[in-house]
Amino acid sequence: VLTAGENGFFSQRFGNNCMRYTDLLTSHQVTYDFFELLHQQFNGDMFPVTHEEKEAVRPEHLAKLRTLFTVDAVKGGQALFFWAYNFEFIPIELISAIYEEFLYQEESGKDGTYYTPPILVDFMLNQVLPKSDQNYELRLLDPACGSGIFLVEAYRRLVERWRSRNKQNPGPAELIELLKKSIFGVDIKLQALQIAAFSLYLAMLDYIEPKTIRQDVQFPPLIGTNLIAADFFEERVAFEGHKFDLVVGNPPWMSNLTSHAKVFLRKHGYKVGDKQIVQAFLWHAPDFCTSNGQIALLCSSKSLLFNKSGPNVSFRLAFFNKFTVTKIFDFSALRHFLFEKGVAPTAAIFYKPGQPSRKARIFYAAPKLTHLTRYFAAIVIEASDLKQLPLWQVLDSLDSMNGMNKDGSRAAIKQTVLFDNKGEEASIDDEAEIPAINIWKIALWGSPYDYILLEALAEYPSLLQVIGEQNWISRGGFNHGGPGKRERAEWLDNAPYLAPKDFTRYGINPSTLTSLPKGNLYYRRGIPEQFKAPLVLFKRTQVQRQIAAAYLNHNCTYTDTFTCIAGPAQDSSLLKVVTALLNSEIAQYYLFLTSASWGVEREEIKAGEMKTLPFPFLNAGEEQINAIANLVDKLAERNTALHSTKIEPFMLADKQELPMDDLEKRLNDQIYQCFHLSKQEIQHIQETLQYTIGFFNSPRQSDALKKPQVSMLVSYVEAYINSINFYLASTNKKLIARIYNEVASLCTIQFNAVNRDEAVPSIQVVQPDANMSQVLTRLRRLDTEPVSRNIYHKRSFRIYDREYDTIYMAKPAEQRYWTIGAALNDVGETISTLV
Structure with a gap:
């Protein structure tokens, strides 16, 4: 619009007094004649003109808008640089940010809605709609779409998949068809849907040449068909019975159920804690999914994982029993990194319709705020952040919390082994008691050893x-x-x-x-x-x-x-x-x-x-x-x-x-x-x-991220080999270790199994030879890998050479990786792998 005057577009239609867009803004009638013309030209919901808007917008409002484009600074001294901005390129993320800043300035957060950072949108869609796939024949629903940031990025990915499969660029007809068939959203605010429609049209235009836009493009109407202004829990939100392959989004987190949500919950007998409407969204989303569909939703991690009130525990117990949860990414430790404003801690849950098998496992990841997170301005997932939780153990933990007596005593239930990494159930002792310990909190900040120790401490009477x-x-x-x-x-x-x-x-x-x-x-x-x-x-x-x-x-x-x-x-x-x-x-x-x-x-x-x-x-x-x-x-x-x-x-x-x-x-x-x-x-x-609490309190200054001294590595090795040697006692073997002393991003230790009577030092601190230096250099090149634009994976390495009875352990040169607790956890993982 701002550049259209350069080829006489305005003067040819509105007279010589209108050479550019800012000239139109001097007349209320001419301004709306222009938008009516655009609406007729492009159709759709890009430039809707309503009687209510024409009545509400006065000439003085247009004068303020004109000022933004014609002066160098506004009242208060705020400098303006619109003259330097190329409006041919408008990031959709900018529109969403403006929507949050202005349209929701007074009410954002009050109804539980928050602007979703692009980094989380990218992360969520990487899990369920990866760019590497070519299948574009999918239907996607965002049940609380807001300004459409999930829908826009999903649409882009589907277009790229179309291009990849068809080996050509889609034309306007293909782009419109893909939009109409694949992208759907619901939001209780019509104003939000208008921004979403506008954003989707802009995303479509990114794939069309400017000349084609002027001559051939007519936007499809979206509001009322693809974008529904309604409470997600209204029965009329049914999309004519069509199901979706993906349900993705960021529902509101408020502790206030709408009247339609209350009716829905009563009708189905579903439980929620603290009137959390996001839990109602979690219940309802599978109703819109195909039998093989996936749901990926952001929600409050405290509501989903940590709140120990009776209603919240009951919700989790019923939910994890009813649906197949595949992944949970817990961003609690990144709350202030991901959100500039004070937002509750966040988690992303991925699940499918249908009752799960108790032998299933849930992939859990809890990235932390490290030096690399700040350096890359990205989510960095490290090996220590990843865990596999057996579903039966999650359910037993919830059963235990749900069965707490009012006097603090605990009902006897099955004892379990934390973080079983095999695809089978571990042995169970039916006669033991288990404390009401929340497995998710241990997974966030602790380890299997912590679970065992807390379980032992809980055998004492409670205060x-x-x-x-x-x-x-x-x-x-x-x-x-x-x-x-x-x-x-x-x-x-x-x-x-x-x-x-x-x-x-x-x-x-x-x-x-x-x-x-x-x-x-x-x-x-x-x-x-x-x-x-x-x-x-x-x-x-x-x-x-x-x-x-x-x-x-x-x-x-x-x-x-x-x-x-x-x-x-x-x-x-x-x-x-x-x-x-x-x-x-x-x-x-x-x-x-x-x-x-x-x-x-x-x-x-x-x-x-x-x-x-x-x-x-x-x-x-x-x-x-x-x-x-x-x-x-x-x-x-x-x-x-x-x-x-x-x-x-x-x-x-x-x-x-x-x-x-x-x-x-x-x-x-x-x-x-x-x-x-x-x-x-x-x-x-x-x-x-x-290291753990110190890191949580002060990530930048914590000892946890400092390089370990050789003495700390020696203590780690002693704990590791003493534990492994206990298991090797019947084999006439023992473990010895070499600590490679070098200044690098990884600390590396070589463990060898030798005959028990062999007279060799149990621990040596050595410099790597030429061959080992070459290997370590290659490992360092592989230790940090970009997964996508804003996601990185930082590796630890355990290399098993069965021919020479050798284990190589290479982990980040940070003290938190080389504690006694880390050694004991590494022993468990080593035994699990080798056995």
């Missing part, structure tokens, strides 16, 4: 059970606001009050307490006994990136940011032990790998999750309980002093006193003893805190 057995009180604090009636609480009048900002771990400085006013009204008041000492306060949110609890020996009130555990005075030592547990390394480890939100969305722990912590101290001796209680007293004294405004740290520099870190180490050692953990298990927990 919730102990609270009940001891008749302690555990409640959240008061709350001023809420939907119900507010009442006065006499026990809170003029009571000492702890503000969240004054909370410190282990203990509270009484001088920081203030008093509540008299006569306040409260939505939740609590009970008098929960504010009386002795008590433990647990803070829902973290303190300096750590879980935090404090023991109080004085009365105190607090808001619902805190949960208390209060008991009689004779239980003060045991309550101090509770404080120690909540602040311990084990609690950090356990809750990071089991809580629904920490590591996924918000860094918080709900009270119910805190109470699932295992509690081994009931059988501990009095001496051990007192030792732990004394350490808590010392830590509380020093911590409250350090945070006092009246005392500076240098005033505590008494050489007779242990530093805080040493006191905490002694405390954690005592707690580890009570759990009867081995040196290897303790080391793995501490590595998880340093």
Whole structure:
């Protein structure tokens, strides 16, 4: 339109006063005469002219539009460069971004709709509509298409497939036929569909010469046929009974079901959690699929995988039993990388209609925010991000979560082996018990070894059970606001009050307490006994990136940011032990790998999750309980002093006193003893805190991404060969290792099986010879491979040479790959492969 005036298009039709498009904008009538002409010329929904629009758009609006194209800057100093932009090339992604920025500026997100980044569109379609295929005879539906970003990219791919198969460029007739037969969408907003139609027309024009456009092209009408303005759950959205090969899109994530969605769910007896409409979309999408069709939808990962509320667990259990889920890509760790604005963590689920076999496996990937992710500005999937989850294990995990008793005890169900990589069921012990541990959270941040360790820890009574057995009180604090009636609480009048900002771990400085006013009204008041000492306060949110609890020996009130555990005075030592547990390394480890939100969305722990912590101290001796209680007293004294405004740290520099870190180490050692953990298990927990949680907290500065020292590689090798040698004991063989010491992006270790009585060093650190250097150079060239424009795959290598009883292990030169836990997981994968 902006360049049409160069060949006299406007002057020939609207007079010599209209030499260019901006001249048309000086007249309301001429402007709409022009758009009416375009509508007649091109048909379709590209330039619709309605009476309502003509009435709404006034001359002053056109004047503002004209200003955008005729001045160098607008009010406020914003520079404009439209003169430098070639409008023959309009990226569809730009249209979608403009749609989000302007048309949805006030309401975007309120109805659960968000702009889908092109990187995710490309990723999703690579899975179900790869460019390498030639089959273009497909029907595709986006059930919440918005501005059409999925539909446009899918249309492009189908056109490219047509070109590949037919060895020629399609003409306008073929392009129109492909569009009409293959591309369909639904959205509740007509305005969104108008943008989608416009975007699809532009995509079609990319394949047509300009001269042909002016002479031969008439756009097909799309709105009302291919693009339906309706609630996806209305019965009239049926597309005349036609089914689709692919259902792809990004449905809304709001916790608000439409009236049609409620009717649909009631009619079919489907369950959803927290009124999540995206779960209703997951239920309904297969109804539009052919028997061999595929569904690929983006949704909230917390809703799909992590929320542990009863309704959400029930949804997952029913859903995974009804449909065949093939892949899940969990983008929780990339939330801020993928979305500029605050959007809930995302997952992509791929599934098919039809009930699955319990022997099926689900491919799960959870890419992380690494140096390469930022370097390539792309999704980088590494070997450690990939797992194969047996469906029976997923269902057993959900059964366990669904069968949790209210007192925190667990029903006896089958024990399983995590991440079985064979296509068959592993052995099952029917008599064992399994904890209610969410397999997806372990798959996101943990490993098979973590699952085994958490399972062992969960054999102890839970803190919730102990609270009940001891008749302690555990409640959240008061709350001023809420939907119900507010009442006065006499026990809170003029009571000492702890503000969240004054909370410190282990203990509270009484001088920081203030008093509540008299006569306040409260939505939740609590009970008098929960504010009386002795008590433990647990803070829902973290303190300096750590879980935090404090023991109080004085009365105190607090808001619902805190949960208390209060008991009689004779239980003060045991309550101090509770404080120690909540602040311990084990609690950090356990809750990071089991809580629904920490590591996924918000860094918080709900009270119910805190109470699932295992509690081994009931059988501990009095001496051990007192030792732990004394350490808590010392830590509380020093911590409250350090945070006092009246005392500076240098005033505590008494050489007779242990530093805080040493006191905490002694405390954690005592707690580890009570759990009867081995040196290897303790080391793995501490590595998880340093490398996994440290990486989550600060990906750029984390030790996890730093190059490992030779000493770390030696520790890895020792753990690996000791475990393998246990399995080789009956073969008269043993494993030895060579660590290749070189500065490179990969660390490489060679393992050899030799006779047990052979006198050779078990571990050697060597420089690679010429042949090995050549091999390692080739591996480094292969370690990072582009899968598509915005997707990369970073490899690790395990090479088995059975002829020479040799294993080569080459993994990224990052410390997180060379921990003791990594060695134990590699042992499991090695044995699984060789056996």
